[in-house]
Amino acid sequence: FTDLESEQIARFQEYLRIRTAHPSPDYAGAAAFLLPYAASVGLRTTTLHFTPCKTKPLLLLTWPGADPSLPSVLLNSHLDSVPAEPEHWAHPPFAAHRDAATGRVYARGAQDDKCLPIQYLEAIRGLRAAGFAPTRTLHISLVPDEEIGGADGFEKFARSEEFRALNVGFMLDEGQASPTDVFRVFYADRLVWRLIVKAAGPPGHGSKMFDGAAVDNLMDCVETVARFREAQFGMVKAGERGPGEVVSVNPVYMKAGIPSPTGFVMNMQPSEAEVGFDLRLPPTGDIEQIKRRIKEEWAPAHKNLIYQLMQKGPSTDVAGRPIFTATNESNPWWSLFEQAIISAGGKLSKPEILSSTTDSRFVRQLGIPALGFSPMTNTPILLHDNNEFLEDKVFLKGIKVYEHIIRALTSFKG
Numbered sequence: 001f002t003d004l005e006s007e008q009i010a011r012f013q014e015y016l017r018i019r020t021a022h023p024s025p026d027y028a029g030a031a032a033f034l035l036p037y038a039a040s041v042g043l044r045t046t047t048l049h050f051t052p053c054k055t056k057p058l059l060l061l062t063w064p065g066a067d068p069s070l071p072s073v074l075l076n077s078h079l080d081s082v083p084a085e086p087e088h089w090a091h092p093p094f095a096a097h098r099d100a101a102t103g104r105v106y107a108r109g110a111q112d113d114k115c116l117p118i119q120y121l122e123a124i125r126g127l128r129a130a131g132f133a134p135t136r137t138l139h140i141s142l143v144p145d146e147e148i149g150g151a152d153g154f155e156k157f158a159r160s161e162e163f164r165a166l167n168v169g170f171m172l173d174e175g176q177a178s179p180t181d182v183f184r185v186f187y188a189d190r191l192v193w194r195l196i197v198k199a200a201g202p203p204g205h206g207s208k209m210f211d212g213a214a215v216d217n218l219m220d221c222v223e224t225v226a227r228f229r230e231a232q233f234g235m236v237k238a239g240e241r242g243p244g245e246v247v248s249v250n251p252v253y254m255k256a257g258i259p260s261p262t263g264f265v266m267n268m269q270p271s272e273a274e275v276g277f278d279l280r281l282p283p284t285g286d287i288e289q290i291k292r293r294i295k296e297e298w299a300p301a302h303k304n305l306i307y308q309l310m311q312k313g314p315s316t317d318v319a320g321r322p323i324f325t326a327t328n329e330s331n332p333w334w335s336l337f338e339q340a341i342i343s344a345g346g347k348l349s350k351p352e353i354l355s356s357t358t359d360s361r362f363v364r365q366l367g368i369p370a371l372g373f374s375p376m377t378n379t380p381i382l383l384h385d386n387n388e389f390l391e392d393k394v395f396l397k398g399i400k401v402y403e404h405i406i407r408a409l410t411s412f413k414g
């Protein structure tokens, strides 16, 4: 590695060591690291707050363009990460250990998505060193709370006067790693819902067989959902649909039983039981049909089941249409992006619907085009997983890719 490359890897590791994981992300620590760093590459910095307690900063970094009348380009990244279970990791999740033999940097957030701000800033450093000056203004937003739905983060930001004033023409946000040497790009996210089903039923002796116990009712629900899940997953396994093109539904917690000092009371059947599902829908899916299915098949009242359905974010854009970004000639940003990847020596796969969900949806909702992209080829998809890592060379290549992308997008005069 050159001295610069070694420094870039070290900066990535330093950022990964800041504990920005939920449930108590160190946003102040992240801001204290990122703001002076951005200033050192010549960016203007602003901190916005959308909560009265001001504990959730949103950092806005700006590289002014020669023609500020043109719509700007926005690069986004979230500051927070999901938690990690250190006991299941080969290296501590906040140590950012770099394995000398493989170059893998292990940390929670290595892929999702703490590589991005470092790559953005280092790409800007490189472009400045090469004497490049943008025509359009480039903004970077570093936002809190994406992993918990963005209500105090991008959702409020997208509705703010500050956002409107940025006059954003196009946004790039996180995507997912690519296990092959082809870059992946995402033109839509799935809608994210949370479904909680609660069952009730008469309690009884642990030895007694009777119909309609709470856990019995809940198991009916879980089994019905499991059959639906198998059918959807089957289409993915058969290669008929991409992982973002089906409805996914996965149980994420179950709660039942009467606690005792040694665990749970074993000879009583409880009168309540509960299950939580993570539910994702393709943006063009039939929302009403799924709602009907939940009401009539998954959690029918006659089985003593009640449910709460929470939609995290919008289900259509401001014009009432499904939320996605065009990837054809109707969207000039699409071809600019495509060309930039080619000029960086990369190949791009067919645009996909992201199986997970990002802040892009709040921007697309406004009718502003946005693509999901994380420059990580030949990398297993490890977001939210144990032993999340990113290889140093892949990380460094990403900086070069963003140099091409930023150059192309901010030079667009159309």
Ligand SMILES: [Zn+2]
Pocket: 078, 112, 113, 146, 174
């Ligand atoms: Zn993410």
Ligand SMILES: [Zn+2]
Pocket: 082, 112, 147, 383, 384
């Ligand atoms: Zn995530």
